[in-house]
């Protein structure tokens with residue numbers, strides 16, 4: 001199994017990103033025969049238009065993934081734009097991609113529906129994503145449900161290229177991540193950057209504690225019992241606390257006679273034990289950014305070998321070589 005996924009660097013990761021996606025990507029590095037993870041800075045360029053910010057987000061994205069357990073000995077970690085073969089492959093794939101296929105893609109459709117102007121980069125975004133996947137002969141692509149459409153587009157594009165020019169690309173499969181338990185944000189709605197209700201994974205302890213203390217709760221009287229599941233504090237606690245603490249807290253909810261202030265304190269403490277170590281590891285990595293850049297450039301070197309071979313195969317198949 002060859003696994004590949006890209007992560008857009010568009011700002012600090014929050015708990016929802018970690019539990020809903022990143023943790024699951026990282027776990028695959030242990031079961032895959034090969035795995036490729038990249039920071040999708042070319043895709044981010046469709047929204048991040050500040051060069052300093054894009055540089056910062058790109059390096060930070062790599063730091064975050066390494067601190068969270070991505071192991072460069074097991075997986076190839078690189079920055080998307082460091083493999084120019086992918087952009088070249090993207091052009092090959094664009095010829096032969098029907099306009100209608102891209103017009104149906106939600107990322108583009110949503111923007112138009114909101115009355116915003118879309119550029120050609122956003123319109124062809126799914127073709128670049130297809131090139132990302134096909135360049136590395138990936139057969140499994142772990143993604144959130146929102147990205148499944150792009151995997152289907154990739155399969156369509158690969159299928160029609162193979163049909164026109166002979167078997168060239170490996171047909172990838174999307175692997176939907178388990179996002180059944182949506183991580184709630186500080187207002188009880190789904191945690192999301194766009195709602196401003198996030199708890200960032202790498203915020204320092206004090207800031208995180210403050211944000212936890214401000215989580216909106218219901219106005220249940222202290223002596224009233226309550227079903228723990230579905231309560232925002234309990235649902236967050238379940239992610240970061242140990243089994244015994246979760247069981248004790250569930251029993252306390254069902255007994256009643258407790259205040260949310262105490263649950264918030266327990267949550268802040270559990271969060272600190274959960275994130276403390278990765279935060280320290282991140283700080284340690286952040287102090288030696290050149291080592292991180294070395295990891296990325298080593299990753300890009302390995303990725304380029306693979307992508308160059310696929311590109312050569314595709315170029316030969318469609319008549320760009322051998323004239």
Ligand code: ADP
Pocket residue numbers: 015016017018019020021143144145146179181182183184190191192193194
């Ligand atoms: P945001 O909603 O903050 O913009 P993204 O859309 O960039 O987050 O999400 C990146 C990944 O994290 C996706 O796979 C997405 O499904 C997952 N994710 C984001 N928020 C949550 C959440 N609250 N619960 C579970 N998974 C989430």
Ligand code: TRP
Pocket residue numbers: 004005006007008040043128129132133141142143147
């Ligand atoms: N579009 C993906 C997202 O926004 C990121 C991405 C880019 C990607 N290229 C990819 C994901 C290739 C999987 C495979 O999350």
